[in-house]
Amino acid sequence: MAKDRRKTKSKYTADRQMPGAFEGETVTRRRFMTGTTHVAGIVAASAFALPALGFAIGPVFEKVEVRWEPVGVPDDFDDRTYIPKTITETPGIGEVGKTTVYVRKHNESIDGPQKDEYDGFIAISTRCMHLGCPVRFVPASERFICPCHGGVYDFQGKRTGGPPVRPLDRFYTRIRNGKVEIGPRYSVNSELKRFSPRYPGEPLDGIGQYLYPSRPTARKLPPPQS
Numbered sequence: 001m002a003k004d005r006r007k008t009k010s011k012y013t014a015d016r017q018m019p020g021a022f023e024g025e026t027v028t029r030r031r032f033m034t035g036t037t038h039v040a041g042i043v044a045a046s047a048f049a050l051p052a053l054g055f056a057i058g059p060v061f062e063k064v065e066v067r068w069e070p071v072g073v074p075d076d077f078d079d080r081t082y083i084p085k086t087i088t089e090t091p092g093i094g095e096v097g098k099t100t101v102y103v104r105k106h107n108e109s110i111d112g113p114q115k116d117e118y119d120g121f122i123a124i125s126t127r128c129m130h131l132g133c134p135v136r137f138v139p140a141s142e143r144f145i146c147p148c149h150g151g152v153y154d155f156q157g158k159r160t161g162g163p164p165v166r167p168l169d170r171f172y173t174r175i176r177n178g179k180v181e182i183g184p185r186y187s188v189n190s191e192l193k194r195f196s197p198r199y200p201g202e203p204l205d206g207i208g209q210y211l212y213p214s215r216p217t218a219r220k221l222p223p224p225q226s
């Protein structure tokens, strides 16, 4: 019986007495227009959403090369003061990709025991951890000073005054072929514990490390390989 009923069901909307049906139609105009509007809406939404999604998650799949750049021989550096060196942090964009790094030898009486082979030299970033202005090391006071809003950091780059939210970032260092090399940047909390790079203004103490996870655009790098 059920088979017979299916057989007799017409494909024409008029035969099925659908509202808005016209003779000879298999789809009502109302249903056709509704479907067309939905498809147009999906296409329009995709035009906005897909590029945004691509920009957001694209960097996750980007292969980031770990670069090491020689800045001199070990005897060029002292453990009581910093020597400024220029390195290329972002290759391929000319002078804009260069940055100044303050480098000195590890000093056990100040820094404690060396953590690992990447800690034999201390390389401090000049980017202020308030809003990113370039800081300057002042040898007379053994302080890093930010000219923008009065941020002050001690000899190890820990914040001692002003609005910065954490110590100055650092770079991994190592010795290869008799040269001191500067590697990827990393961030530190107030105990100088290493974290993957964060932006200025993002604290790393307490729940700050969870509130401000490292983003791909902050150049999250794999641990350096020896």
Ligand code: FES
Residues within 6 Å of the ligand: 128, 129, 130, 131, 132, 133, 146, 147, 148, 149, 150, 151, 162, 163, 164
């Ligand atoms: S940017 Fe350095 S204190 Fe504001």
